[in-house]
Amino acid sequence: MSAKKGREITISVLKFNPRSKISKPHFVDYKLEETPGMTLFIALNIIRETLDPDLSFDFVCRAGICGSCGMVVNGKPALACRTLITNYPSGKLQLMPMPAFELIKDLSVNTGKWMDAMSKRVESWIHTQKETDIEKIEQKVEPELAEETFELDRCIECGVCVASCATALMRPDFVGPVGLNRIARFEIDPHDDRTTEDYYELVGDDSGIFGCMSLLACQDHCPKHLPLQSKIAYLRRKLVSLR
Numbered sequence: 001m002s003a004k005k006g007r008e009i010t011i012s013v014l015k016f017n018p019r020s021k022i023s024k025p026h027f028v029d030y031k032l033e034e035t036p037g038m039t040l041f042i043a044l045n046i047i048r049e050t051l052d053p054d055l056s057f058d059f060v061c062r063a064g065i066c067g068s069c070g071m072v073v074n075g076k077p078a079l080a081c082r083t084l085i086t087n088y089p090s091g092k093l094q095l096m097p098m099p100a101f102e103l104i105k106d107l108s109v110n111t112g113k114w115m116d117a118m119s120k121r122v123e124s125w126i127h128t129q130k131e132t133d134i135e136k137i138e139q140k141v142e143p144e145l146a147e148e149t150f151e152l153d154r155c156i157e158c159g160v161c162v163a164s165c166a167t168a169l170m171r172p173d174f175v176g177p178v179g180l181n182r183i184a185r186f187e188i189d190p191h192d193d194r195t196t197e198d199y200y201e202l203v204g205d206d207s208g209i210f211g212c213m214s215l216l217a218c219q220d221h222c223p224k225h226l227p228l229q230s231k232i233a234y235l236r237r238k239l240v241s242l243r
């Protein structure tokens with residue numbers, strides 16, 4: 001008995017190599033058979049293995065952990081490895097690279113460069129004058145605070161929130177939802193001695209907390225479901241008092 005054939009799907013990819021003098025942005029359609037539980041990540045690998053070895057896209061973990069497979073799927077930024085083909089009843093998917101990041105080729109963008117600049121901008125490390133004595137027991141933290149910090153630390157730096165954000169697309173110096181989330185993470189961490197004034201110095205302008213237009217797309221698309229809007233609102237309430 002022959003196995004039941006899956007439906008035919010069409011994946012249309014915007015291909016472009018900015019380093020080539022002859023390359024021009026153009027869509028290429030790939031037709032393939034859907035298999036049970038197929039993710040976009042699996043489909044792209046089949047395309048690269050059987051139809052187009054030149055197709056570029058990024059992945060590492062295949063499990064929504066490394067944050068490298070972000071792309072725009074039918075107009076919405078998402079992780080390829082967490083996108084199920086079955087959720088697209090038309091069987092047609094159009095893929096584009098995430099905007100706001102440097103394009104490497106096709107669907108591959110340099111989120112690492114952007115995230116590195118953001119981390120430096122928000123000084124993404126614990127600031128304290130206290131000496132650490134490794135002989136001593138660690139400083140205790142209230143469980144609720146530890147949990148809140150851990151919740152925000154789940155960010156995988158995928159860049160999906162940045163690609164979803166109208167402000168980030170309009171102004172390249174915007175620190176993005178991911179940057180504001182990072183500030184919120186250190187602000188609630190009792191190990192960090194920075195004051196509200198210190199955070200105001202870092203993000204108290206339109207390229208920081210006052211650039212957010214509260215359109216909510218960052219939270220809608222964040223694959224880790226981080227509470228971006230409530231944390232941005234919390235930060236804004238704190239910093240606006242210093243204006």
Ligand code: SF4
Pocket residue numbers: 154155156157158159160161162177178181221222223224225226228
């Ligand atoms: S906040 Fe969410 S969408 Fe933004 S980089 Fe982190 S995990 Fe990705």
Ligand code: FES
Pocket residue numbers: 058059060061062063064065066067068069070079080081082
């Ligand atoms: S491959 Fe790691 S998040 Fe998708």
